[in-house]
Amino acid sequence: MAAGQAQLTDLPGGVVTRPGADQDGLTQPARTQPARTQPARTRPADRTTAVLPLPGTGLAYEVTGDGPAVVLVHGFGLDMRMWEPQVEHLAARYRVIRYDCRGFGASGAFDPAVPYTHAGDLVALLDHLAIGEAVLAGLSFGGRVVLQTALAAPARVRGLVLLDAVLDGVPWDPESAGALDEFARRVQAGGSRPAGRPGWLTRCSPPRASGTWPGSSTRHRRTE
Numbered sequence: 001m002a003a004g005q006a007q008l009t010d011l012p013g014g015v016v017t018r019p020g021a022d023q024d025g026l027t028q029p030a031r032t033q034p035a036r037t038q039p040a041r042t043r044p045a046d047r048t049t050a051v052l053p054l055p056g057t058g059l060a061y062e063v064t065g066d067g068p069a070v071v072l073v074h075g076f077g078l079d080m081r082m083w084e085p086q087v088e089h090l091a092a093r094y095r096v097i098r099y100d101c102r103g104f105g106a107s108g109a110f111d112p113a114v115p116y117t118h119a120g121d122l123v124a125l126l127d128h129l130a131i132g133e134a135v136l137a138g139l140s141f142g143g144r145v146v147l148q149t150a151l152a153a154p155a156r157v158r159g160l161v162l163l164d165a166v167l168d169g170v171p172w173d174p175e176s177a178g179a180l181d182e183f184a185r186r187v188q189a190g191g192s193r194p195a196g197r198p199g200w201l202t203r204c205s206p207p208r209a210s211g212t213w214p215g216s217s218t219r220h221r222r223t224e
Helices: 081-088 119-129 143-151 176-191 193-204
Strands: 005-008 014-016 030-034 039-043 047-055 057-064 069-073 095-100 134-139 159-161
Touching: 047 119, 057 081, 057 119, 069 081, 069 143, 081 095, 095 176, 119 143, 134 143, 134 176
Parallel strands: 069 095, 069 134, 134 159
Antiparallel strands: 005 039, 014 030, 047 057, 057 095
16 A cells, blocks of 8 residues: 655745845845745655564564655664665655564564565565565665565566675675574574574674674675
């Protein structure tokens, strides 16, 4: 369901200049200059939030704005709230969909015994919202999700935006690989991403002085 838009347009008017004097010292009458034309500004209407029931979980999502569909996928350990600054701008022209991946944020606990893929969850969300194709944008872990979705269902992808994406097949540094294994073990035991987070935080080393980030390939570099 597409949310509508309310349009706010600057009111026309005039700017009156103050009386001045010419070179002879004679006062000039007040002159009215036409106001500068400001482009119409739009503000997205109220946002639609809901939960999509899926086997083993419920996928919390939000839809804002109207127009071509853009899906935003958050980074690892984050949730859809990270996109708040971008949604305000994008929703003026696009139908923006953001959601919490299975086990993150408001999507909460999930059943690890139920087979799933994050790409499958994303396609299910597109189906639920009757979106044929969309631009997919993802950060880090989210970049991996949208890339896997593009490989699994290319006809559903109108465009792809990868922001510091984690890539399959690229070796991880040993510390991060060990932390990821510990994270997976705790998730299996606790049934939620938050249950596994301490394992990641306690075993994953801080960013190296060389500029590489744990959790990525040793060839990935910081961009800021």
